[in-house]
Amino acid sequence: MTLVSKNIVVGVSGGIAAYKACHLVRLFTEQGHRVHVVPTPTALKFVGAATFEALSGNPVSTSVFDAVDEVRHVNLGQQADLVVIAPATADLLARLVIGRADDLLTATCLVATCPIVLAPAMHTEMWHHAATRANVETLRSRGIAVLEPAHGRLTGKDTGPGRLPEPEQIAAMAQVLLAGQKLSRTLEGLRVVISAGGTQEDLDPVRYLGNRSSGRQGFALAEVAVQRGAEVTIVAGATDNLPTPPGARIIRVGSAVQMQEAIEEASADADIVVMAAAVADMRPKNPASVKLKKGVDSDALSSLELVENPDILAGLVADRRPGQTIVGFAAETGDTERSALEHAKVKLQRKGCDVLMCNEVGNGKVFGQATNMGWILTRNGEVFEVGAGSKFEVAAQIWDAIEAVHG
Ligand code: CTP
Numbered sequence: 001m002t003l004v005s006k007n008i009v010v011g012v013s014g015g016i017a018a019y020k021a022c023h024l025v026r027l028f029t030e031q032g033h034r035v036h037v038v039p040t041p042t043a044l045k046f047v048g049a050a051t052f053e054a055l056s057g058n059p060v061s062t063s064v065f066d067a068v069d070e071v072r073h074v075n076l077g078q079q080a081d082l083v084v085i086a087p088a089t090a091d092l093l094a095r096l097v098i099g100r101a102d103d104l105l106t107a108t109c110l111v112a113t114c115p116i117v118l119a120p121a122m123h124t125e126m127w128h129h130a131a132t133r134a135n136v137e138t139l140r141s142r143g144i145a146v147l148e149p150a151h152g153r154l155t156g157k158d159t160g161p162g163r164l165p166e167p168e169q170i171a172a173m174a175q176v177l178l179a180g181q182k183l184s185r186t187l188e189g190l191r192v193v194i195s196a197g198g199t200q201e202d203l204d205p206v207r208y209l210g211n212r213s214s215g216r217q218g219f220a221l222a223e224v225a226v227q228r229g230a231e232v233t234i235v236a237g238a239t240d241n242l243p244t245p246p247g248a249r250i251i252r253v254g255s256a257v258q259m260q261e262a263i264e265e266a267s268a269d270a271d272i273v274v275m276a277a278a279v280a281d282m283r284p285k286n287p288a289s290v291k292l293k294k295g296v297d298s299d300a301l302s303s304l305e306l307v308e309n310p311d312i313l314a315g316l317v318a319d320r321r322p323g324q325t326i327v328g329f330a331a332e333t334g335d336t337e338r339s340a341l342e343h344a345k346v347k348l349q350r351k352g353c354d355v356l357m358c359n360e361v362g363n364g365k366v367f368g369q370a371t372n373m374g375w376i377l378t379r380n381g382e383v384f385e386v387g388a389g390s391k392f393e394v395a396a397q398i399w400d401a402i403e404a405v406h407g
Contacts, residue, residue, distance in 0.1 A: 011085035014042025017164035077111030087121035124160030148247025188229030195277035213278035215239025
């Protein structure tokens, strides 16, 4: 992936999650971007200006009357390639809606013509309040990407939606926008089911057969779909220790058979189903109910009898509702007879899905990596090459292809 250095304004408003903005600034500078931090005056009650100055390497001010000779309240917005506000409090959302410009951050937002991402953080009641709902809708209708807050422990003893998404998730969304891809509400009103991660097939209560899938691509697809307005359910097998995509419902499963049950139930009224999971093709025929012992059960341990798992994708295609779009994945290495792409073309026909994302794997490519590449194939015979990019950038391209085919 080629990284191009961009001008990013990181806005910080006054909430307890302001400390997480420090990590976000670090992520952006490590990616090679030039960062200016613009806190609101209340944000500085949580994190000092010195911290933001040290991390960004640039001066920090909050007022339109600081560094007046540089006309910062205009220059910052004009020169920005992206404005990211994390955390964005309920108060800040309201002030952006009415177009206030009485501090450096709101003035910068009024000037900026680049993409703007808001990562809200507030108490659940505030997030659900009719005023905030209306403000979020208005901001989104103006093309601003308002991320869904994460669900979890809040400042007090309360729990619910309102936590700041993890800085890595915010940075990933920022990267999608910097790559010129859209996060507009093109999936609004659609129900989407996405499988992610690898299945685990029990040998006994301790051991299992599994695979190297990390779940990253499925989770990235879910995050982009949430951002585009879809109602998203993830059916997840084993995944790396990834934060749950904010705004998505998640159902955890173990084996392929459990995954099939969960997906069939979740997809009964889904508009789009994406099988990004790495489903084990086989499972042990007779899993033991107690731990197999080396000296005692050597036969069972040395000769493993396997049976085939159901092909979940094929089942979804066979039972597809009218208008439902089914998306498959293919992990291909290519061989002496066929390239990875040729294998994918055959698989699209064989599986009968509408869109197939083919990853070229092997030699350390794709599995567990943050980047992905390959081809997107559609039932109309189109093949789009997907250049190396983050799994979020790839997810945005996959959704573009799905949206073009759906309906
Ligand atoms: N898949 C599935 N159920 C299975 C195996 C795979 O639903 N039992 C889905 C995967 O989620 C993916 C697609 O089918 O979307 C292709 O998976 P892949 O492992 O590449 O294909 P296989 O069907 O296993 O074919 P082959 O082993 O011949 O490559």
